[in-house]
Amino acid sequence: MIFLKNKPTGLDQLTDQQLVRAILGETDPKKQLLAQEELYGRYAEKVYFKCLGLVKDSDTAKDLTHDILVKMFLSLSKYRGEGAFRGWLFSMVYNHCINFLKKQKRLQPEDLEELDLPDEEIEAEHKYLLELRLLQLEQLIGQLTDTERLVLLLRYQEGLSVKQMAGAMGIGESAVKMRLKRSRDRLAELFKKLEK
Numbered sequence: 311m312i313f314l315k316n317k318p319t320g321l322d323q324l325t326d327q328q329l330v331r332a333i334l335g336e337t338d339p340k341k342q343l344l345a346q347e348e349l350y351g352r353y354a355e356k357v358y359f360k361c362l363g364l365v366k367d368s369d370t371a372k373d374l375t376h377d378i379l380v381k382m383f384l385s386l387s388k389y390r391g392e393g394a395f396r397g398w399l400f401s402m403v404y405n406h407c408i409n410f411l412k413k414q415k416r417l418q419p420e421d422l423e424e425l426d427l428p429d430e431e432i433e434a435e436h437k438y439l440l441e442l443r444l445l446q447l448e449q450l451i452g453q454l455t456d457t458e459r460l461v462l463l464l465r466y467q468e469g470l471s472v473k474q475m476a477g478a479m480g481i482g483e484s485a486v487k488m489r490l491k492r493s494r495d496r497l498a499e500l501f502k503k504l505e506k
Contacts, residue, residue: 326395
């Protein structure tokens, strides 16, 4: 795999978010291509080494890197710029590689804890994945209705019991339980769509 080293174009001063906006909004094909090359140059090697760390095979990592970078460019319009681009992309890398390993039947659920990362990277990787999940959770919660969001926040952020929630919302406990179940199911459904 060839990793392009970016030529000086002036685009190296742009943030990732600015580059994405340039790629999506640029009408001049040459300028758009330069912005794409800059973004590719920033992340191709990083994506490859993330893939290599997960699949442990250079050729497979190259193939997955290619697939992920194509997917990245095709999905740029889905990146809303709310979180770090790096987090959005590495979420795609992680999900793509894990899905690949599952399809190859090379990864069992218990193996997720045993990914062969150097000791100093394990804690950072877990922290990164937790932060990524929290960002994803925030985005998904934003897609819920006001009622669904309220019920989940009262229960899990404020720590209210079902009885306390019923009193605060002016409804019966069975209604609270029903709304909690529906809200959790809706959030789980959104997570499944995100994983695809």
